[in-house]
Amino acid sequence: MAHTEYPRSYYAASANPVPDRPELLGGAEADVCVIGAGYTGLSTALFLLEYGFKVVVLEAAKVGFGASGRNGGQIVNSYSRDIDVIERTVGPKQAQLLGQMAFEGGRIIRERIATYGIQCDLKDGGVFAALNGNQMRHLEGQKRLWERHGHHQLELLDATRIREVVNTGRYLGGMLDKSGGHIHPLNLALGEAAAVERLGGVIHEQTPAVRIDRGPNPLVHTPRGRVRAKFVVVAGNAYLGNLLPELSAKSMPCGTQVITTEPLPEPLARELLPQDYCVEDCNYLLDYYRLSGDRRLIYGGGVVYGARDPADIESIIRPKMLQTFPQLKDVKIDFAWTGNFLLTLSRLPQVGRLGDNLYYSQGCSGHGVTYTHLAGKVLAEALRGQAERFDAFAALPHYPFPGGRLFRIPFTALGAWYYSLRDRLGI
Template sequence: MTASYPPSWYAASATPLPEQPILQGRLEADVCILGAGYTGLSAALELAEAGYRVIVLEAERIGWGASGRNGGQAIVGFGCEQDALEGLVGADDARKLFELSQEGMALLHARIRKHGIACDWRDGHASVPLKPRQVHQLRAWQAHMAERYDYPMEWWDRERLRSQLASDRYLGAVFDPHSGHLHPLEYAFGLARAALAAGVRIFERSPAVQLVRGKTPTFKTPQGEVRCDFAVLAGNAWLRGIAPELESRIMPVGTYIGATVPLGEQRARGLIRNDMAVADVNWALDYFRLSRDHRLLFGGRASYSTLPPPNLRGTMARRMRRVFPQLHDVGIEYVWGGYVDISLNRAPHWGRLAPNVYFAQGFSGHGVAATGLAGKLIAEAVRGQAERFDLFGRIPHRPFPGGRALRTPLLVAAMAWYKLRDALW
C-alpha cells in the first residue's frame, strides 16, 4: 500500500516510491517546474538529460493528482476531435498537431522501454456506440482519420465486437491498435525514478504559494523558495491562485473509477478477451478495462459541480452491470476519483505567460500520452527550439463564461443537456 495517497486500487498495487524531502531554504535552478505529474516529470527528465539543473515542486506526492488517478487509457489525439482542431487552426496545422500526438504515443513507449517502467502496458482501444446515430458518427470519424490523416482504424461490426467483448450493449466498435492502457501511478513513479536518476531534485509536500515573475522567476513555498531562469507551470487543475489567467481557461471536472474484487483470470478474460481498453461515445461516457490482477476497472459518472456524486459505489456498480449483467454477484472493492482539467473547446492549452514562464494544461481527459509530449516540447522551447511548442499556442482559448461565481453552475446546466441528448437520441 502506498501511504498518503487517496485510497485506490492504483495506490494499493503500485510499488512504493521513497518519499522526497520538503523544500526548506533558498535554492537556485536553471528550471523550476510546478507539479510532479506526467507533464512536469517529462519536462524535468528531458531537461536533466540535456544538462540542466532542474527542481520540481509538488504540493502533495509524486503522481498525487490526475497522473496517479486517471482511467489509464492512452489514446492518440487530443480531447477534441480533429475536425474541431481544423476549425480552430486550419487543416494544415491540425494535421501537424495530430502527427505530434502520434509522436507523444511513441514517446510513451520509448520511455517505458528505456527506463524499464513496469506499468502493465496493453495494446488496443475500442470506441463503442450505443445508438445508430453514433454508429454513423463513428464510421464518418474513422473514414475522416484514414483519408485526411493517414491513420487507419478498424471497424468491427456487432458480431466481431462480441467475439472480444462479452456485452450486448454496443452496436460495433472502432478499434485502434495503436492506443492502449497502463497503470497510471506506476507510470508516474517510473518517470520520477528516471528523473531522479538523471539528477532532478523533487520536493514533495512543498506547495507553491506564489510565483514572482520577472527576469529570474521565483517560486515561494511555506518554508522556502526557488529562483530559476525558466519556470514551468504543470499543475493543471491544481494551480490554486498561482496564475489566475490560466485558471479561468480550465475547469476541474471530477471523474470516478471503481475496481471490482479479483475475478480470477478465466472470468476476467471472458469479459474482454483481447485485454483492450473500451470507452463508449456518450458525452457522459463509461470506460473500462482489466487490471493485472484480473479485476474490472470501470470508470465514468463524471461530476461537473466538483461535488462527489452520492452513493458513488452503488452508482458505479449499477453502471457496470448495465454493461456486464453477468457481474450481478460481483462487488466493487475500491472507488476513487479526482479532477481532470478541461478547456472550453477541449483542445490542449499550452503556451507562455512570459518569455521565461511556460505552461501546459487543458488535456481534457486525453492526457496520458499528450502530457509526455507537452513535457518534451516545453524542454525543446527552453533549449531555444520553440517552433513545435508554439504550434499549440495558435489554438485560440477563451475563459469559461460566468467567472468564478457562475462558471460551474453554467457548466452543470450544459452537461445536463448533453446527458439528456445521450438518453433521447
C-alpha cells in the first residue's frame, strides 16, 4: 500500500515531532470507530475518551493531513452562514440553541491547549476588515447579532483604529474579536492526537476505511484490517471520497491556496501587524492572513471549485498579498500549497445519523477550525444519549447542488463570480 506523506507546506516543515502510527493489520474492537484524524475526528475521540469510551481512530494518510493541517490557522467564531441566516431558515428557537454554541469552539480549543500542554503558537485576537461602507455596516450588524447571543468581546474599529492593528490603506474599518486568535493548525492536531493516545485511544495512520458493513455492530473494513464497533463516527469531510454515497450529492470539495513568506525582520513584521492579530476581510471570496510564530506572513485566499490543484499557487496569491502589503514586493515566498474544504449549498455544516449507530459531521464550508471542535463535543454527547444539541444541527435543511454532480462545479463557480463582482463593486 502506498505511503502518503504531508504535502510540502510551512506547517509540515515546522511540525512538532510525532511518533510512528502504524497501519491497522488484522482485527480490532472498540466502542466507537472514528474515521478521520482531522479536527472533527480528534475532537470527537478526545471527548469520548474523557467520557470513558474505548476508541479507535482510522486515518487514510497522517494526522491532520487534510484541512486541519493546511488551513489559515485562524480561530474564527460562529459558522460560515451566521446566526441570522439560521434564524430565517429554521426559526428563533432552534437558532437560539445554535447561537449559544456559535462561540464554544474557540473555548474548547483553548481548553485543549491548556489541559494537554499543546505547543501550537496560540495568539489572541482576530480582525474582520471592511473594504467599503456596506461591509462596515454589515460588521455593525454582526456585532449587535453576536452580542444578542451573549458574545461581548467585540470592538468596532474606525479608519484610525484599524490602521493601528493592520498597516494597510485598504480598509476603512473593521471589528476586533478579542476571543478570536490564531494557531499553528497542524501542531494543534498533533497535540490533540497525542492527548487521544495519552487517554488510551488508538490511532492508525495509512489506514483508509474502504467499506462499512452496517448493522447492530457495524464493521469498518480497511485494506488490511477491520474494526468491529458499537458506533461509527465518519469525519472525513473533503477527503472522505465515496465511502457514504448518500452524503456526496449535498457537498462539494473545494480548494483554497496559501503562501508563506520567508521569516521577516522583526521591525517589518511589527510594522505589518503591530498587535499580532490575524485578519480576514469581508469579501465573499475573502483574503486571510497572519504572522507565524517565527514571523513569516501566512497569506491565503481564493477558491478552486472541485478541488483541483492550481499549477502556480504563488501567482494567484502573491498579487493579493502585495495589494494589501506592497512593502513586501521583494520578500521571498518559501512555501505555497493548497488544501481542500467541503462546501455545502447552504454553507452550513451537515450533521446526522444513518441508521441507529453511524454518525457524521461534515461540510464546514471554509469555517471549520472552531466548528469542528464543537462538533466533536456534540457528537460525543449524542453517543452518550444527550442529543438535544446534536438534533439542533441535524435538523438544518440541506439540498443537493443544482444539476447534480455534473453541474455542481460550474453552477457554484457562476455564483461565486456573481458575489465576487459584488465585492469589487462594493455592493
